Amino acid sequence: MKHKKAFEIQFNWIFVLIAGAAILIIFTLVIFKQRSLSESSTNSIALRSMESVIDGTSVSTDTSSLIAVSDLSIEVDCGKISIGKISKQYPRLVLFSPSSIKGNKIIAQTMSFSAPYKSSNLLFMTSQQIKYILIGNSDLIKSINKSLPSEINKENFSSYDPSKIRNSNNYKVRFVFDNLDVSPLGLPPSLSRMPDGDVSALKITGNLDKGSVDFYENRAGSFVSKGTSYYIGKAALIGAIYADTLEHYECNMKNVFAKHDIVTKVYIGRTNGLKDDTSLSGECRQAYSNSVSYISRIESASNILSDNLPLSESEMNNIAGSSESLSIQNKEAQKFSCPMIY
Amino acid sequence: MNNKKAQIQIFETIAVLVVFFVLLGIGFIFYTKVIKSNIESDAAEISQSKSVSIAQRAMFLPEIQCSEDNVPKENCIDTLKLDSAISVIPDNPLYYYDLFEFSKITISEIYPDSSASAKTLYNRAAPNDYKRQFKTRVPVTLYDPLTKTNKFGMIEIVTYTK
Numbered sequence: 217m218k219h220k221k222a223f224e225i226q227f228n229w230i231f232v233l234i235a236g237a238a239i240l241i242i243f244t245l246v247i248f249k250q251r252s253l254s255e256s257s258t259n260s261i262a263l264r265s266m267e268s269v270i271d272g273t274s275v276s277t278d279t280s281s282l283i284a285v286s287d288l289s290i291e292v293d294c295g296k297i298s299i300g301k302i303s304k305q306y307p308r309l310v311l312f313s314p315s316s317i318k319g320n321k322i323i324a325q326t327m328s329f330s331a332p333y334k335s336s337n338l339l340f341m342t343s344q345q346i347k348y349i350l351i352g353n354s355d356l357i358k359s360i361n362k363s364l365p366s367e368i369n370k371e372n373f374s375s376y377d378p379s380k381i382r383n384s385n386n387y388k389v390r391f392v393f394d395n396l397d398v399s400p401l402g403l404p405p406s407l408s409r410m411p412d413g414d415v416s417a418l419k420i421t422g423n424l425d426k427g428s429v430d431f432y433e434n435r436a437g438s439f440v441s442k443g444t445s446y447y448i449g450k451a452a453l454i455g456a457i458y459a460d461t462l463e464h465y466e467c468n469m470k471n472v473f474a475k476h477d478i479v480t481k482v483y484i485g486r487t488n489g490l491k492d493d494t495s496l497s498g499e500c501r502q503a504y505s506n507s508v509s510y511i512s513r514i515e516s517a518s519n520i521l522s523d524n525l526p527l528s529e530s531e532m533n534n535i536a537g538s539s540e541s542l543s544i545q546n547k548e549a550q551k552f553s554c555p556m557i558y
Numbered sequence: 559m560n561n562k563k564a565q566i567q568i569f570e571t572i573a574v575l576v577v578f579f580v581l582l583g584i585g586f587i588f589y590t591k592v593i594k595s596n597i598e599s600d601a602a603e604i605s606q607s608k609s610v611s612i613a614q615r616a617m618f619l620p621e622i623q624c625s626e627d628n629v630p631k632e633n634c635i636d637t638l639k640l641d642s643a644i645s646v647i648p649d650n651p652l653y654y655y656d657l658f659e660f661s662k663i664t665i666s667e668i669y670p671d672s673s674a675s676a677k678t679l680y681n682r683a684a685p686n687d688y689k690r691q692f693k694t695r696v697p698v699t700l701y702d703p704l705t706k707t708n709k710f711g712m713i714e715i716v717t718y719t720k
Binding site for chain 2: 227228231232235239242264267268271272275277306307308330332333334335336474475478479481482483484485486489490493495496546550555556558
C-alpha cells in the first residue's frame with residue numbers, strides 16, 4: 217500500500233514535470249518565433265521606407281535632404297539593397313553610395329545626368345558618420361565642395377598633410393584628390409588603425425565635363441590602387457565620390473547609360489519628326505539634319521557602355537564630343553527660332 | 559479507495575491541462591486573425607503607395623516631359639516625344655516593367671479636341687490574381703513643338719496590384 221502511494225506521488229511529479237516542460241517549450245518557441253518575425257518586420261519596414269525615399273527623391277532634381285531612419289546598417293550592392301536578412305533586387309537602380317550606410321541619419325542628394333539632354337536623375341546617399349576629406353584648392357575641388365550638401369561630414373585641406381587629419385571615430389573615411397598621385401602617399405597616422413578598406417581615396421584627373429577617376433583603398437597603412445574609370449558631367453563625378461568602390465561606380469554608370477540609350481532613341485524619333493516637317497524653315501531642317509548624326513553617335517556609344525564593363529574611355533569621349541556638337545546645333549535652332557532639339 | 563482518488567486527481571490534472579490548451583488555442587486563433595487583418599490592411603497600404611510611386615514616375619519621365627534648353631517643364635508632355643516614346647517603350651519591356659510593373663498609362667486630349675483618341679504609352683496586363691486597381695488622373699499640358707501650341711490633356715495611370 218505504502219509502495220503504491222509512493223508511486224502515485226512520483227507519477228504526479230513526473231506528469232507535472234512533462235506538462236510544465238511542454239508548456240515552457242511552447243512559450244519559448246512562440247517567443248523566439250515572435251522575436252525573429254519582429255526583427256524581419258522592422259527590417260522590411262526600413263527597406264520599404266528606403267524604397268519610398270528612393271522613389272520620392274529620384275523624381276526631383278538638384279535636391280538634398282537629411283532623412284531620419286532607424287539605426288540600422290543598410291548594405292548597398294549593385295542593384296541590391298539589404299537590411300539585416302531582408303534584401304531586395306532593383307535591377308535598374310541608380311544609387312551611388314558607400315557599400316554600407318550606418319547610423320540614424322541618411323543624406324540623400326539628386327542630380328540630373330545630362331549628355332547633353334537629361335536622361336535620368338542620379339541618386340546619391342551617404343551616412344553622416346562617414347567623413348569626406350577634399351584635398352586641394354583648385355576650382356574643381358571648390359566646385360565639388362559646393363556641390364556636396366552642407367549636412368555631409370566634410371573637410372577641405374589645401375594640401376595633403378597627414379598630421380593635420382584627425383580621427384573623429386568615423387566608420388569610413390574617403391579622400392578626394394585633384395590630380396595628385398595617391399600611391400606614394402601614406403595613410404595619416406590617426407587613421408592607420410582603421411580596418412583595411414575603410415579608408416578610401418579617389419584621384420580625379422580632368423575637369424567638371426569629363427575625365428578619369430582612380431579608386432584607392434587602404435591596405436596595411438598605405439593606399440592601394442583598385443582601378444581606373446571615367447566620367448562625363450558633374451553628376452557622374454559626384455557619383456564617383458559617393459560610391460566607394462570601382463565596381464559599384466561602374467555598375468551604376470552602366471544603368472545610367474542603359475537609360476540614356478532609351479532616351480536617346482526617343483530623341484532620334486523626335487528630331488527625325490522635326491527634320492521631316494516641311495513647314496519649318498531650311499535653317500531649322502539643316503540643324504535637325506546635322507543633329508540626327510550626333511544623336512545617333514550618342515545612342516550607339518550609350519548602347520555599348522550599357523552592355524560592357526569596364527566603361528570604355530573612347531565611348532565616353534564619343535558621347536562627350538557628340539554632346540558638345542549637339543549643343544551647338546541646339547543653339548543654332550534657337551538662333552533661327554526653330555523648336556529646340558532638347 | 560486510494561487508487562480511485564489518485565485516478566480522479568490525474569483526471570483533474572488532465573482536465574485542467576485540456577482547458578488550458580483549449581484556451582491557449584482560442585487565444586492563438588484570435589491572435590492570428592488580428593495579425594491577418596493587420597497584414598491585409600498593410601498590403602492595401604503598400605499597394606496604394608506603390609501606385610502613387612508609379613504615377614509619380616510616369617509624371618516625371620524624361621522620355622515624354624517637355625524641356626526648353628534642357629530645362630524640364632513640370633506637368634507638360636511634348637507630343638513629338640510622346641509619339642517617339644510610344645514606339646521605343648515596347649522595345650524595352652523589361653526596363654519599363656521595373657518602372658511601371660502591371661499598369662496602363664494613357665494620355666488623352668481634353669481641349670480643344672476632346673474627341674481625339676487617347677494614346678497608350680505603356681500597357682502591361684495584370685495576371686488574374688491582381689485584384690486591386692488604382693486610377694490616378696493628372697491634368698497636363700500637351701505641347702506640340704511643330705506648331706508651338708499648347709493643348710489641355712489628361713494623363714491616366716491605372717495600376718494593378720495584388
